Amino acid sequence: MATKGLRLPVFGRYNYDGNAVTYTNGFIAGKAVEYSSEIELTDDNPLYGDDQIAEHDYGKFNGGTLTLNTTDLDQRTSKFLLNLKEIQTQIGQSTVTELVYDDDAPSTPFGFGIVEVKQINDVDKYRAVLLCRVTPSIPSEAATTMGESIEWQTKELECTLEKSEQASGGLNHPWKREAWFDTYDAAMEYLKTMLNVLEEVELTAAAGTASGQTKITIGNPISGASYKYSTEGPAPTYKQKLTSWTEFTSGEDITATNGTIVYVAQVDGQNQAIGVGMVAAVTNGG
Numbered sequence: 687m688a689t690k691g692l693r694l695p696v697f698g699r700y701n702y703d704g705n706a707v708t709y710t711n712g713f714i715a716g717k718a719v720e721y722s723s724e725i726e727l728t729d730d731n732p733l734y735g736d737d738q739i740a741e742h743d744y745g746k747f748n749g750g751t752l753t754l755n756t757t758d759l760d761q762r763t764s765k766f767l768l769n770l771k772e773i774q775t776q777i778g779q780s781t782v783t784e785l786v787y788d789d790d791a792p793s794t795p796f797g798f799g800i801v802e803v804k805q806i807n808d809v810d811k812y813r814a815v816l817l818c819r820v821t822p823s824i825p826s827e828a829a830t831t832m833g834e835s836i837e838w839q840t841k842e843l844e845c846t847l848e849k850s851e852q853a854s855g856g857l858n859h860p861w862k863r864e865a866w867f868d869t870y871d872a873a874m875e876y877l878k879t880m881l882n883v884l885e886e887v888e889l890t891a892a893a894g895t896a897s898g899q900t901k902i903t904i905g906n907p908i909s910g911a912s913y914k915y916s917t918e919g920p921a922p923t924y925k926q927k928l929t930s931w932t933e934f935t936s937g938e939d940i941t942a943t944n945g946t947i948v949y950v951a952q953v954d955g956q957n958q959a960i961g962v963g964m965v966a967a968v969t970n971g972g
Contacts, residue, residue: 691803698881712883750847820845887963894939
């Protein structure tokens with residue numbers, strides 16, 4: 687058995703309600719280049735008796751560091767992982783979107799997942815790894831000028847690795863989980879389900895044609911895809927059935943109160959959510 691590939695770095699925001707851990711707002715963080723986890727263990731503590739070891743308390747997980755290299759960290763990924771504020775700055779006739787690194791950016795834990803591609807007896811297998819609680823640190827900055835040939839430069843992100851707080855449902859503060867699959871699609875489905883990863887549906891809102899209506903437009907529509915909407919939260923989880931939501935066509939007018947959050951979900955053939963976006967309604971005042 688050998689590892690020959692790496693795919694699908696995903697994060698989901700870590701939430702603990704005093705009983706169980708769940709993950710929300712999951713997303714794919716670029717393309718994987720390399721990852722590693724350095725594990726810290728408590729010291730072994732043997733008890734000696736009659737000039738030999740009578741009992742042994744073996745070292746246990748005590749924390750660690752996740753290091754992830756991806757092709758790059760774009761603005762969306764950086765904003766989400768580092769809790770950065772987004773502001774609009776006027777530069778001449780253009781409006782520029784800035785991410786601001788300041789004292790208002792608290793460290794936030796996430797779940798992290800990735801897929802290792804293995805080969806066993808000439809057959810590909812897929813190991814999905816889930817690190818239950820990681821907290822990203824602000825990455826260092828470095829870049830090199832281009833010479834006669836391109837020197838590819840990737841982004842490195844370090845995260846503190848900790849135990850989950852969950853001690854229920856047969857789990858006792860897990861720090862890592864893994865599952866093996868025969869196909870990449872099955873491994874991807876596992877991580878998307880565990881970390882609640884939905885595709886982003888980009889939305890804009892404008893005043894509708896009639897009083898009390900708003901026009902919602904999808905900025906990244908997928909040909910042949912089906913969409914549904916709701917004016918009641920929260921946003922759906924991955925593969926949640928949305929049978930009570932209303933069919934939606936991009937650019938149509940819907941009735942909503944001004945400022946109300948409108949949720950638009952991409953759904954599969956079973957009316958299960960596989961993508962989601964939200965936008966504040968801008969209604970026609972009449």
